[in-house]
Amino acid sequence: MTTSADTIEMRPAPVLKPQRKFSWAWLGLVPFFLFAILFIFLPSISLFVGSFQNKAGEFTFQNILDLARPPIPQAYWLSIRISAVTAIGGGLLGMLVAYAVTIGGMPRFMRSGTMTFSGVASNFAGVPLAFAFISTLGRTGFITVLLKNFAGWNIYDSGFNLYSFAGLSLTYLYFQFPLMILIMAPSLDGLKREWREAADNLGATPQQYWRLVGLPILMPSLLGGMILLFGNAFGAYATAYALTGGSLNLVTIQIGAQIRGDVLNNPGLGYAMALGMVVVMAISITLYTWLQRRSERWLR
Numbered sequence: 001m002t003t004s005a006d007t008i009e010m011r012p013a014p015v016l017k018p019q020r021k022f023s024w025a026w027l028g029l030v031p032f033f034l035f036a037i038l039f040i041f042l043p044s045i046s047l048f049v050g051s052f053q054n055k056a057g058e059f060t061f062q063n064i065l066d067l068a069r070p071p072i073p074q075a076y077w078l079s080i081r082i083s084a085v086t087a088i089g090g091g092l093l094g095m096l097v098a099y100a101v102t103i104g105g106m107p108r109f110m111r112s113g114t115m116t117f118s119g120v121a122s123n124f125a126g127v128p129l130a131f132a133f134i135s136t137l138g139r140t141g142f143i144t145v146l147l148k149n150f151a152g153w154n155i156y157d158s159g160f161n162l163y164s165f166a167g168l169s170l171t172y173l174y175f176q177f178p179l180m181i182l183i184m185a186p187s188l189d190g191l192k193r194e195w196r197e198a199a200d201n202l203g204a205t206p207q208q209y210w211r212l213v214g215l216p217i218l219m220p221s222l223l224g225g226m227i228l229l230f231g232n233a234f235g236a237y238a239t240a241y242a243l244t245g246g247s248l249n250l251v252t253i254q255i256g257a258q259i260r261g262d263v264l265n266n267p268g269l270g271y272a273m274a275l276g277m278v279v280v281m282a283i284s285i286t287l288y289t290w291l292q293r294r295s296e297r298w299l300r
Contacts (some may be wrong), residue, residue, distance in 0.1 A: 092182025224291035
């Protein structure tokens with residue numbers, strides 16, 4: 001015989017799910033989302049819509065087709081060239097300086113001073129930077145006059161011109177290589193001492209260590225930093241316009257001429273050119289993110 005106790009099914013006790021309470025910490029993100037909506041998403045939507053409108057506000061593909069008409073391709077090519085030159089030059093110089101102040105044996109106070117300068121110089125751009133270089137290396141600048149009076153050397157007679165491609169590249173390097181220092185210093189600090197000791201124990205020379213261990217690990221960070229510098233220079237406007245007065249056919253200056261100009265006033269074309277810049281910047285950011293993920297695997 002079975003008792004009533006044997007027929008009772010053992011059921012698990014119900015699990016009580018904790019009720020989620022509203023967190024006031026989300027209020028701290030409200031300014032961020034508000035800033036992103038007002039200054040990123042809404043302008044991007046307006047840019048995209050304006051690229052397919054004519055002056056009458058009608059839908060058209062003509063603005064996109066006009067991107068292939070001179071001098072717009074030349075403007076893109078010049079901006080890409082100056083961005084690439086300053087990205088490579090600033091990247092290599094910043095890498096060397098970052099190496100010197102991190103694991104290169106420089107005094108500790110040199111690192112703190114260099115990092116402080118890099119944080120300030122990487123944000124020093126626009127009209128103040130252009131004025132600083134004009135006052136220093138312009139035709140009547142301090143260094144120009146000093147070299148002429150005491151060394152008898154006129155740099156402008158030797159072919160230098162601050163208001164040219166080379167001069168603008170030199171100006172861009174002022175804020176490019178400090179940014180690279182800030183990017184590469186943490187990566188160099190992330191190189192583990194055990195890797196160097198293991199290489200020494202196996203009989204590797206310093207050159208072999210950097211060629212086979214150090215540089216392969218740092219390469220994603222180095223390339224990613226150069227891509228970031230490329231995008232930083234590609235979108236610069238105020239420095240180039242204040243320094244050259246629009247004499248260089250950069251894409252940012254062409255956009256300003258189309259949107260605010262009296263003769264080349266075609267806002268739709270300006271929006272289309274800006275949309276092309278967004279595409280280039282999106283590609284740069286995607287490559288930078290991919291390279292950063294590869295470098296993080298080793299530098300955690």
